[in-house]
Amino acid sequence: MTTIRRAAVLGSPISHSLSPVLHRAAYAELGLTHWTYDRFEVDEAGLAEFMAGLDPTWAGLSLTMPLKRAVIPLLDSISETASSVEAVNTVVLTEDGRRTGDNTDIPGMVAALRERGVEKVESAAVLGAGATASSALAALSKICAGPVTAYVRSPERAREMRGWGERLGVDVRIADWAEAGGALSAPLVVATTPAGTTDALAAAVPERPGTLFDVLYDPWPTHLAAAWSRSCGAVVSGLDLLAHQALLQIGQFTGIYSTSIETLRGAGMEALRLRSDRGRICE
Template identity: 75%
Template sequence: MPDARRATDRTRAAVLGSPIAHSLSPVLHRAAYAELGLDAWSYDRFEVDEAALPDFLAGLGPQWAGLSLTMPLKRAVIPLLDEVSDTAAAVEAVNTVVLTEDGRRTGDNTDVPGMVAALRERGVETVDSAAVLGAGATASSALAALARICTGEITAYVRSAARAAEMRQWGERLGIGVRTADWADAARALRAPLVIATTPAGTTDALAAEVPERPATLFDVLYEPWPTALAARWSAHGGAVVSGLDLLVHQAVLQVERMTGRSAPLVAMRRAGEGALAAR
């Protein structure tokens, strides 16, 4: 973790991506700075695509402490870094860059431990099996999180043979067993002890009617619009639901801690995120 003295001599951080206008990261990080009394710190958002990323990084001065990265930069940034954490390397995705005063750039991934922390907050410490809906970039992070808490089989429900092969390959890299199944059978996933939905908005709406009478835990990584049809039906049937906002807050907590060297205020950050979403 960075030296806590950085809080007095490093002042800038930001989130980069394209598109970026929708990002809640500034709301969360600024709330943390206010709660921690880091009046000299600022956190902004910048529209940066893959082509513009090298020049943006090259132009950063010593006042920069860190960056949050969203799509499409999480993989593109890796060749531009001096060091990458084991977690980020395992999923080939960096969402956090910590910048040191000597100019070194260290990449990390807080999505994976953020998922684990969000689940643990809801009482999910371990599960004996799990299902993943989807096979995109977030699904690989979900598999990495499950590698830490799932003791048995993981089934990924996907739409193509190519996606199925990718998910099995991720499983091999992470040292876990991943079975794949066709999306047409995704309703079967809903009976798993833990279901992680990683698909775009609207994709799982048709599954809402298939929610069992006593569902276990759903982790839906979306936060807008919220609740999704699946999450609403899940809650109505008494199941536990972890939201995309939970993930966003927990991964941001870890980012704040890595960039400032201070313990981040989870409650204040969540409150700020909920307020910002309610105002949209």
């Protein structure tokens, strides 16, 4: 008798997550008919209780906000990558009860950039200073030879980014958000801000832009990404990141590392298309 194996994504809010679409597409490609992947609305207050209720059929968890740091005290160990940014987005659950945390966002960012031909840059700019920005700095520590300028809105955020830079070995320089238009001349620009935040920057895209990595995927394209593409600049999307980090998660959960990145990205694109179609119908 085949044992059911379970995995899921947790977070709050979680209804928008594309992770079930991507993971289920991978399981189908791999013939893992006994695997399931669901989503659960879980906040920080409910995380310990949820994890206490997991039985040996569970293989792994994907975590989104606000759980990436809240989960750390509940784990037996975390990887060096996760420790570097104090954020876990992947929990591997073994049948003997061990819980190991990892961060696939960071190598996922590096892989998504490499796929677009970005192996090394001399400098970079980061728009924003939230949780995703620290992962961006960790990824940039592997590919950026020179300084990273972070565009932030407050002295507190500036201190945080400087602190992450010191911890990760990145030469972080701070600029005020009011000067963010100047970021767009960098060879690599990483936008880590919520939807709509960078819309006003679209008019400032240079004639010959470098590479934009915009971590959003819904709605897509953002105004900034659309303007970047019109100027013939390379664009890496949040869906590229989601697919690459999910690829790594699937390997850790199942032990199989042969899923096609195009399978994951294609499933995500189709899901976003259907969302867009439903939105038009409802208007």
